[in-house]
Amino acid sequence: MWEAAGRFFNDFPGDDASGRIIGISKIARDITDKKHEEQRKNDFIAIVSHELKTPLTSMRSYIQLALVKAIQRVDPFTEKVLVRAEIQTRKMTTLIQDFLNLSRLEEGKMSLNVSSFSLTDLMxxxxxxxxxxxxxxxIKYEACEEVTIAGDREKIGQVLTNLVGNAIKYSPEGTTVSLKCALNNGHVAFSVTDQGRGISKADQARLFERFYRVQDDRQGHVSGFGIGLYLVAELLKLHGGEIKVQSDLDAGSTFSFVLPVHAQISKS
Incomplete structure (x- = not known):
């Protein structure tokens, strides 16, 4: 124990007998190594995601083509199998896109393709x-009146898809997931509500951190990497919005955010 304590104080900044500061170089070296490690990890994620994206896109195209042929031949079994395969490739595509977005965010290269679009159509x-x-x-859907908003249509779509997907993933089968939007004083409010097991206050405080996953034995079978909600929060920040959660254990959860209508949003 005393040996470990000695090493700690030797690395800690302080003065030697001649008054010079010691230990700083060790701390600076540790910080630099950590930054390099983060960069290598981000580079790896970006490269792997790009390499997976192209063959997966081709795979989806082949599956969709085969599905059309199966429907034309009236082949229920093959149609059912291909529908399931297409669903899984969609999930994989979403996961890869999340990793690419994560890499861009970490490198500060995430930008918005701002346009005016129909919110109703996107919903x-x-x-x-x-x-x-x-x-x-x-699945219940409560739409707001027809409205056009300014923003990145694809990324707002990713936010909605992620929130609805999470609500389904973390809720027991047969329960209800509700998606709502409403206009109020020049703003549009979104909410996604589930009837799942809820989230503790302690977990809510860290829910939107990168790679954070709720540790709950009741939902240990649910897969994920803990990046979905982090991306939701960051994409909404780029749009001038903020994600919020209201939840109690065994009482479900509601995720909500508000965006201005016809907002002026920076493209970078």
Whole structure:
């Protein structure tokens, strides 16, 4: 124990007999090594994600083509299998896109492709994809009136898809997932509510940290890397919004955010 304590104080900044500061170089070296390690990790994530994206896109195209042929031949078994395969490739595509976005965020290279788009159309697309990917939950959708907002359509779509996907993933089969939007004083409010097991206050405080995952034996079977909600929070920050969560154990969760209508958003 005393030996370890001695090493600690030897590395800690202090003065030697002649008054010179010692230990600084060791700390600076540790910080530099940590930064290099982070950069290598980010580079690896970016390279692997890019390498996976191209063959996966081709795979999805082949599956979709085979699915059309199976429907034309009236082959229910093959159609069912291909539908499931297509669903899994969609999930893989989303995961790869999350890793690419994570890499861009870490490098400060994330930018917004700002345009005006129909919020109603985007919500309906999200619901259509959700119903395709999940037949195990009751999905309710409460739409707001027709409105056009300014922002990155693709990234707002990723936020919605991620929140709805999480609600499904962390809720028991047969329960209800609700997606709502409402206009109020020049802003549009979104919320996604589930009937899952809820999130403790301690976990809520760290929920939007990179790579953080809730440690709960009741949902240990749920896979993930802890980047989805981190990306949601960061993408909303780029749009001038903020993600919030309201949850109690065994009482479900509601994730919500507000965006301004016709907001002026920076593209970088």
């Amino acid at each position: 309906e697309e999200t619901m259509s994809e959700t119903l395709t990917l999940s037949s195990t939950h009751v």
